[in-house]
Amino acid sequence: MNTFSPLFPRRSLLWGAVAATALALAGCATQAPSLAEAPPIVFVHGNGDTAALWQTTVWRFESNGWPRERLYAIDVPYPLARDEDAKPQPGRTSAAEHMAYLKAEVDKVLRATGARQVVLVGNSRGGNAIRNYVYNGGGDQTVSHAILGGTPNHGVWAIPGFREGNEFSGTGPFLRGLNAPKNAAGDEVSGPVRWMTIRSDHNDKFAQPDGVWIGAKGTATHVSAAGPELKGATNVVIPRIDHRETAYSAAAFEATYRFLTGKPPARTDIAPEKTVVLNGKITGLGVDPADPRSGNFSNNLPLPGAQLEVYATDAATGARVGGALLRKTVGAEGLWGPLATQAGVPLEFVLSAPGYATTHIYRSGFPRSSDLIHLRPERIAEADKDASSLVTLVRPRGYLDPARDKMLLDGAPPPGVPAGAGVASAKVKPSGGQRPIAAEFNGERVVGQTWPAAQGRVVVLEITQ
Structure with missing residues (x-):
């Protein structure tokens, strides 16, 4: 979620x-x-x-x-x-x-x-x-x-x-x-x-x-x-x-x-709950037989054996607040929860599995319970292996349109985003060691931390709206 x-x-x-x-x-x-x-x-x-x-x-x-x-x-x-x-x-x-x-x-x-x-x-x-x-x-x-x-x-x-x-x-x-x-x-x-x-x-x-x-x-x-x-x-x-x-x-x-x-909804915003219970599935990436180097062939199959840690984070800096809220190695169904947590608290999900980069996914606080928090670790492309750090802004429920949307990634317009609402992600390769990094999209702000790509780590800042 x-x-x-x-x-x-x-x-x-x-x-x-x-x-x-x-x-x-x-x-x-x-x-x-x-x-x-x-x-x-x-x-x-x-x-x-x-x-x-x-x-x-x-x-x-x-x-x-x-x-x-x-x-x-x-x-x-x-x-x-x-x-x-x-x-x-x-x-x-x-x-x-x-x-x-x-x-x-x-x-x-x-x-x-x-x-x-x-x-x-x-x-x-x-x-x-x-x-x-x-x-x-x-x-x-x-x-x-x-x-x-x-x-x-x-x-x-x-x-x-x-x-x-x-x-x-x-x-x-x-x-x-x-x-x-x-x-x-x-x-x-x-x-x-x-x-x-x-x-x-x-x-x-x-x-x-x-x-x-x-x-x-x-x-x-x-x-x-x-x-x-x-x-x-x-x-x-x-x-x-x-x-x-x-x-x-x-x-x-x-x-x-x-x-x-036959009538309008009472509200189109989301009513918050006091406490939330979160769950979902960890899935992997297949390899396209026509392009074995692609490493991003989508499927929704569970990734048994994947490991997950979840941390509460500081909304301003992305730094962890306290110890892990959950540590789990997922089984055959790929389910990683449930996790009961406080509504509105931003979270960091850390995924690791053989053949994948350790993936740090940062999300804003969850207003309601959900079992639809599906997570997927990333792989580092050959062209990115010399980067100091890899950070991707992703918007799963919509695209990025510079002519329509107000958005920033690490304080600047996201690079490589063409006009016309045609892509849903943007990537930067920040240097300077571990530090806070923010993605902003039409009023939503997600803050994470950079992690060294040399350690096989990537960062995802995921927008909800």
């Missing part, structure tokens, strides 16, 4: 001004359930991501009275799509495998809750699995509402003859099948499931007319900012949000809550 820092109000004002009409329509389309009988919600992350990205969304639902035991964020073991969907590829899943995993998880939730139906909320590729499940896996009977944030429903590209075997090709068989008209009006969705899409007005890197983000700058993708919309669905547009913020932002939560209940 991460810390909560209030989102700056400018975005909420824009959201209210532009999307009020769409939300009013969404409110008319549904009836507010009693939260005592709130439907279970299953959250489905995107390509290469983890369940941990839903942490703040889960907190917002809890802060509005949604029962914690009816909120499920799933981890796809191999979250990356294949380069060509029909060809097996180690460490990656086909669209059919992705859908089968979602179906199995929904069945588990239905059995655990006794509910007849679930709500599915997906980001990016997660929306592909949701649509596939509803139309080809029996989900039309088990899903009441489907909310798709930033899903490339008409492709990341739609170029005839270009990588059409890929799941994200708008002209390929997978998306053409899902987008086939469902009625005489040509709608791309059908009942009884109620559908909503959430997209950016222009700032989603995977809904761009130019192929810059797919390595084809100057090539027309034949996809516009409206690519995530579906004919026949409630389609919500939120200004300036990026690809991940279509699902994980406060504005996306507000749209989702309204669609499900």
Whole structure:
């Protein structure tokens, strides 16, 4: 879990001004359930991501009275799509495998809750699995509402003859099948499931007319900012949000809550708890067979034998306050907790495992309990092995946009961050020995300590919002 820092109000004002009409329509389309009988919600992350990205969304639902035991964020073991969907590829899943995993998880939730139906909320590729499940896996009977944030429903590209075997090709068989008209009006969705899409007005890197983000700058993708919309669905547009913020932002939560209940949430900030209990999973990095030197092939498999220490830190300096709050070697399931701690106290997580750098992850204080604090040790790239220290700012739930966001890393604008909300991290190589180092992002401040890279150590400053 991460810390909560209030989102700056400018975005909420824009959201209210532009999307009020769409939300009013969404409110008319549904009836507010009693939260005592709130439907279970299953959250489905995107390509290469983890369940941990839903942490703040889960907190917002809890802060509005949604029962914690009816909120499920799933981890796809191999979250990356294949380069060509029909060809097996180690460490990656086909669209059919992705859908089968979602179906199995929904069945588990239905059995655990006794509910007849679930709500599915997906980001990016997660929306592909949701649509596939509803139309080809029996989900039309088990899903009441489907909310798709930033899903490339008409492709990341739609170029005839270009990588059409890929799941994200708008002209390929997978998306053409899902987008086939469902009625005489040509709608791309059908009942009884109620559908909503959430997209950016222009700032989603995977809904761009130019192929810059797919390595084809100057090539027309034949996809516009409206690519995530579906004919026949409630389609919500939120200004300036990026690809991940279509699902994980406060504005996306507000749209989702309204669609499900027919009314606005009581709050979009996160209600703090007096004490928190933290838990999660430690996962590793696979090696891409096509590029064994990469060392960063995403998966969500446990990393048995990994060791973790957790320390409280000083918010101003990042220095440890007292001894370790927890020391543990994780078992086969990779679970590192539980850890009961004081709400709002910043923490340092120190991960070590054979084949990895000792990774110091600094997080702001946690306002609420969560079992979605997934941790992953890093590896030091060959190009960085001569650095004095390695420090990375990461923002898992959104991207970094110099034109939109106020951010600093070690007192300066983060290096190597292009315009257009296209990257979610920035790295510096500070010198000068061990010292405090801070990352700031739109009002949230995370402070850690530098550690010597020569000792095989790296530092991660993780933003929550």
